[in-house]
Amino acid sequence: MKYTLLVTLVFLILNASLVRSATTCTQCKHNFTSCVHHCPGSGTHILFFVLKLSVSFQEVDVAMHAAMLPCKISTNTLPVVLNSFHGQSWLLKNKILYENVHPILRIEIPGDETVKSRILEKLQKVKGYLTSTLNKPVNNSLIIEELLDFWIKQQLGSDNSKELHPFPSTYSQTRSQDVDQGLFVTAEKSLDTYGELYEAHTSICNGKLKVLKRTMKGHVASVRLMCTKEKSHSYLWSSSSYLPNDEFLVNHRICHAFYSSGLLPVHYTRFVNGAGIGCITKERRSKFFRTYKEHAENESVQSVDNAINDEISSYDDLDGINIMTDARHGWRKNAKDTTVVALGEKTHKVMDCEHI
Structure with a gap:
């Protein structure tokens, strides 16, 4: 079980200090307190002290996150005693030494056990998918980052997402090498x-x-x-x-x-x-033409029949209809080659159509 508390908070509030011990550094041979002052920047080792503090008749487990130690401490147990504060003695309970450990980020989420189970179940599903997709283990921080990136990407209507994912311009000029695309x-x-x-x-x-x-x-x-x-x-x-x-x-x-x-x-x-x-291709055009011709002829016959019926219905007496033959000769260029034989006098619809 992990406990965390900033060193500065512990030192400022509790006014506690480390007492020299016989523990020595494997590199500079100084004891612990001297090593911290004589070997700055020579390593990235973190030492965690788990202490038991008795305050106001309550026992509270406090984890003091020590400063970044500059070098290794060679010891199995570290009998470090802190100075007393208001008569209360501090006794080291356990010691864990982590080499090259990343800082821990803790996020608190309000909710009961039901909410907790639901969130953990969803995180596990995402973790399984990312592990199979990336083909490597993933931790909770990577899962949360992926989920947040996905949400930001989907919400393109927000101002922040527009800055992160700007829309490309729909206007573009053609380059000389792209004219034959x-x-x-x-x-x-x-x-x-x-x-x-x-x-x-x-x-x-x-x-x-x-x-x-x-x-x-x-x-x-x-x-x-x-x-x-x-x-x-x-x-x-x-x-x-x-x-x-x-x-x-x-x-x-x-x-x-x-x-x-x-x-x-x-x-x-x-x-x-x-x-x-x-x-x-010519073959596909020919195949299309055979089917197209059949439908076009049927449509032509149906159109002429409808035009004749419309022309007949426009007369009061039903003894006949008037037509205009070669009606388009004077209307259009190349009208002499027209396939229209006659138009209805009143409706001006095609009465017959023949190929010349």
């Missing part, structure tokens, strides 16, 4: 997934995530992220979510834009290769 297309939900991944990692580790490898799958980037502290912390993140057919949403959206825009395949490849945002 890889680009890719991402979806909004994928950014949310990345944020959740980063948050989950920081909850168990204070290392940073760096891009280890980037693989382009069309316009989608499949990124391997590696922790800077723990190599076992490795994650795979994609810049797009998957569709039910196991294809990327981003690639399908861009294929849709390509086929509905009227661009030729050569225009597409030159554009995306020049921008460096990845390129969907």
Whole structure:
């Protein structure tokens, strides 16, 4: 059982002093009292005296933490007697000599046995995790420091945490050596997934995530992220979510834009290769086109049927409808190549669409 009390407090209040003894230093051969004065700074040894003090009819165990001894004291027992104070004699009870001992920090926490058991149980869990993670024994001071560091890191809304963990600037200028860096297309939900991944990692580790490898799958980037502290912390993140057919949403959206825009395949490849945002292979574009064509034709037929019904319903008498053939010839450039055969006179919706 450990007892602590500052030397200065004992000496100032009790006005006690050490009496010379026959104990000698192994280095300078001085006795204990002379050694303290003649060998300053030659060692880091601490001597603990456990004394029994009788004051006001109460026995109190007091531990006097002696000053840093400059060298070793060679003895098995140390019969040191302190001067009397108000007629009460001081007798040395036990002596423990620690070599190179760290100072002891004592923290008092209010609470009953239930609180004590609960706190000790939690400390033991954290101690077991830190021991397995750091692969070395840990003490209570390290556990408390780790817990406090974790709390400060999580509370980024406080002023102190902002000073300890400042937010990086979202504005950055591109350096000349970075103008050819890889680009890719991402979806909004994928950014949310990345944020959740980063948050989950920081909850168990204070290392940073760096891009280890980037693989382009069309316009989608499949990124391997590696922790800077723990190599076992490795994650795979994609810049797009998957569709039910196991294809990327981003690639399908861009294929849709390509086929509905009227661009030729050569225009597409030159554009995306020049921008460096990845390129969907010809095989995947052809596979997408076959499915896309079927759905586009169905949508076209349904749209024309709805337009005819809307045009019919706009007339009072149902003996017929009026149409405008080649209606867009004078409206747009290259209208002579239009696939629109006729528009409804009142609704101006496409009545028929044919390829020329």
